[in-house]
Amino acid sequence: MADHSLAHRAQNTTRTETVHLPPTTAPTNHGRTVAAxxxxxxxxxxxxxxxxxxxxxxxxxxxxxxxxxxxxxxxxKVLQLLGHGQGGAATLARAKRRGGH
Structure with missing residues (x-):
């Protein structure tokens, strides 16, 4: 009979997940854009x-x-395509004028 107790699982860990991190950090505006x-x-x-x-x-x-x-x-969507969304040119320029945020 297999031991499925919490103590057994804590002592015998198995790796079942792979961590997927983004290649770069997300923008710092947290979605506070004109389009949003x-x-x-x-x-x-x-x-x-x-x-x-x-x-x-x-x-x-x-x-x-x-x-x-x-x-x-x-x-x-139109505003996003015009660069006023997350990562858009207008949003990045606005963030640069405000000191990065």
Whole structure:
């Protein structure tokens, strides 16, 4: 019968995981980019509008909120492609002007 006690496992360790580290350190802005903030607040605003549409049983208002959310995601992606996202040229230039953060 195999010994599966905690003491046995602590004394007889086995390596079952491989550690995968990124080749470089992550950017220091923690996602605080123009693209991230624009996407977040546009989606939050659209959610509030859609919730009001559900609350007041206004189907058109719900769909307006949904359209605002989709537009926010598209706008965020466009801003990311223009360099305002994580690791983008505009974000790196802004970080350099602010002293690295």
């Amino acid at each position: 903030w624009t996407t977040t607040w546009t989606v939050v605003g659209g959610s509030v509008v859609a919730a009001l549409g559900v609350t007041f049983a206004l189907v058109w208002l719900f769909w307006v909120g949904m359209a605002v959310m989709v537009a926010g995601v598209v706008l965020g």
